[in-house]
Amino acid sequence: MPLEIERKFLVSGDAWRSQVSRSLAMRQGYLAGEGGKASVRVRLEGEDAKLNIKAAVVGAARAEYEYDIPAAQAREMLDQLCVGRLEKTRHYIEIDGLTWEVDEFINDNAGLVVAEIELGSVDQPFGKPAWLGRELTDDRRYYNHHLALHPWRTWPDEDRH
Numbered sequence: 001m002p003l004e005i006e007r008k009f010l011v012s013g014d015a016w017r018s019q020v021s022r023s024l025a026m027r028q029g030y031l032a033g034e035g036g037k038a039s040v041r042v043r044l045e046g047e048d049a050k051l052n053i054k055a056a057v058v059g060a061a062r063a064e065y066e067y068d069i070p071a072a073q074a075r076e077m078l079d080q081l082c083v084g085r086l087e088k089t090r091h092y093i094e095i096d097g098l099t100w101e102v103d104e105f106i107n108d109n110a111g112l113v114v115a116e117i118e119l120g121s122v123d124q125p126f127g128k129p130a131w132l133g134r135e136l137t138d139d140r141r142y143y144n145h146h147l148a149l150h151p152w153r154t155w156p157d158e159d160r161h
Contacts, residue, residue, distance in 0.1 A: 004054065004064040005122055008142060010133030011113040016102055019129075020091040026103075029082025030148050039145040042069070042077045045090075049074030058140045060122050084148030096127050108151030112160075114142060 028043035034056075041052045049071040055063040078085060087107055093100040098117055105112045114136065117126060136142040141150070141159070152160060 001063050002065055003061055005061045005119045005124075006116050006137070007060055007119065007126075008114060008116045008136040009128075010136060010142075011102060011115050011131055012133040013131055016091070016093060016100075016115070016129065016131040019093045019095070020102070021094055023089050023091045025087070025089050027078060027085070027087050028144065028148070029078045029085040030145050031077065031081055031083070033083050034145065034149060039143075041145070042074050042082065044071060044074050044078065047071055056145075058138055058143075060119075060137050082148075084145070086144060086148045086151075093129075095129060098126055100129070105147070105152065108153050109147050110153065112147070112152040 024046050026043060026045050028041055031040040031042065036056055038056050039052075039054050041054070043050050043052060049069045051067045051069050051074075053065045086105065086109055088103045088105045088109070091102040091104065093102060098119075100115050100117050102113060102115045105114075115132060119126065140146055141155075
């Protein structure tokens, strides 16, 4: 079973921006609501499209399957079938041989900036850049599926810090 091992953090400030090597606009949506055994996502990454299925568990390690699909079909699914959608720009930062993905959300999640790093094992050590804030790996509210259905800007102020 393919396994994604990922840690997720809030981003503090703008110091990360000077380290970005490339950026990519993303539009994604979910084909089912919360509560099942998996999240099923369709995503446009620039002009490429993917269908992604992840185990609906919280934590650093989850089963993940991903497939390339035609962009036209992804657009149709996003427009006609998705129950929740979100848009973001993903910025890539290389540090010490690892790639940080910094997601800068727009629209209903505007103002939220989250960094993720994929690792080879749950206990793999990695350096934490100064611009990282608190860890979100175990906080379901910051998973994209939840954000698509419950946008960050609709949360009470005390929950957005």
